[in-house]
Amino acid sequence: MTKQFLATTAVLIAVAVAAFGPTPAYAQEPGDPYAAVDARLATLEGTQSPAELDRIMTGGGAVQALVDNESGEVVAAFRATTRTLTPIGPGCTTTSACMTTSTGLPYGLAGSGTRTGTWKKIVRVAAGDRRTSYSASNGAVYKYSAGVSIAWKNPVTVVKVSR
Helix, strand or coil: CHHHHHHHHHHHHHHHHHHHCCCCCCCCCCCCCCHHHHHHHHHHCCCCCHHHHHHHHHCCCCEEEEECCCCCCEEEEEECCCCCEEECCCECCCCCEEEEECCCCEEEEEECCEEEEEEEEEEEEECCCCCEEEEECCCCEEEECCCCEEEEEEEEEEEEEEC
């Protein structure tokens, strides 16, 4: 009975911490990561000339476009000039930039670009599938090649991740 009580208590504490604990700096509402892109495309639909759409589509660089799947025609498009790292966690993938706290909580960031925040007590980082730099609150910048995972001897507060 005592072991069962302790196990149940531990589970309840873990659930309470997860539900009511502090919110990480990167936290965002769960949802569709393309919602902002879709909203912008919906706003542009019907406002661009065929010549403007052609110029965007053939001009090179990163482009987001909305295509009428019946006709195959581009009906809205814009140049995607900003890159952003998107939180995927808590949790990490083999391709994401990953930071792990001294308590074992992993924070993953997918994509490329720069993201600022405050991730405290980070003891382990991984670059994932591309070169990644981690900037610390003390001004230090740590740069690692793709595939590199390291453990820091002492916890660090990370304030910026770039890749």
